[in-house]
Amino acid sequence: MTEELTDVPKTDRARxxxxxxxxAASRAVDxxxxxxxxxxxxxxxxxxxWFGALKVAGASPVRDLVAGTVPFLPASWFVPAVGxxxxxxGTALILAVRVRLVAALTALxxxxxxxxxxxxxxxxxxxxxxxxxxxxGEFVVKNLVLLAASLVVARHHRRRR
Numbered sequence: 001m002t003e004e005l006t007d008v009p010k011t012d013r014a015r016x017x018x019x020x021x022x023x024a025a026s027r028a029v030d031x032x033x034x035x036x037x038x039x040x041x042x043x044x045x046x047x048x049x050w051f052g053a054l055k056v057a058g059a060s061p062v063r064d065l066v067a068g069t070v071p072f073l074p075a076s077w078f079v080p081a082v083g084x085x086x087x088x089x090g091t092a093l094i095l096a097v098r099v100r101l102v103a104a105l106t107a108l109x110x111x112x113x114x115x116x117x118x119x120x121x122x123x124x125x126x127x128x129x130x131x132x133x134x135x136x137g138e139f140v141v142k143n144l145v146l147l148a149a150s151l152v153v154a155r156h157h158r159r160r161r
Contacts, residue, residue, distance in 0.1 A: 037152065037153060037156045037157060037158070038096075040149055040152060040153055041093050041094075041096065041099060041103070041153045041157060042093070042094055043149075044090075044093055044103070044106065044146065044149050044150060044153060045089075045090045045091070045092070045093030045094035045095075046090065046094065047090070047146065048086045048087070048089045048090030048093065048106060049086070049087055049090030049091055049094065050090070051083075051086055051090075052082070052083040052084065052085070052086025052087035052088075052089070052090055053083065053087055054083070055079050055080060055082055055083025055086065056080050056083035056084060056087060057083075058080070060079070060083070062139070063075070063079050065116060065120070065123065065136060066078070066079050066082060067079055068119070068120055068123070069115050069116050069119050069120060070115075070119075085109070086109075089102050089105065089106050089109070093106070093153070096157075099153065099154070099157040100154050100157055100159075103150045103151070103153040103154035103157065104150070104151075104154045106146075106150045107147055107150035107151055107154065110143045110146050110147040110150060111147065113140055113143045114140060114143070116136065116140045117130075117137070117140060120136075123136045123137075124136050124137035124140060125137055
């Protein structure tokens with residue numbers, strides 16, 4: 001007597017896996033991670049566009065800080081010119097135009113913001129202590145995050161085909 005292989009009891013058959021809440025959450029996180037660089041690119045673009053527009057409009061709270069960092073250039077045209085560059089960079093990042101180049105240039109621009117710590121240390125540190133940042137110092141040092149974001153976007157942006 002031979003048993004047929006088709007007589008496998010129903011309990012031994014593979015059951016289709018049911019999606020769980022953890023599976024759904026994992027897929028959602030994976031989806032966000034897949035979009036993290038484009039989201040970072042757009043966020044960086046919004047920051048540059050917004051800050052640049054404030055400089056162009058003459059409404060930037062850092063106008064005097066920017067002007068004082070390069071006192072040999074007239075603030076009347078230099079600060080708005082910096083704003084125009086920031087608006088163009090922000091727009092290019094949002095629209096994904098020449099992203100690697102623009103992100104690399106924004107990184108260079110952000111390096112320039114650290115001149116404040118050298119040229120105007122009294123406006124960045126309390127009592128001359130480089131460990132005690134004031135509001136201006138915090139404003140400048142937070143650019144480390146924007147600098148890192150620019151480098152990540154420049155390195156990991158997926159080129160269009």
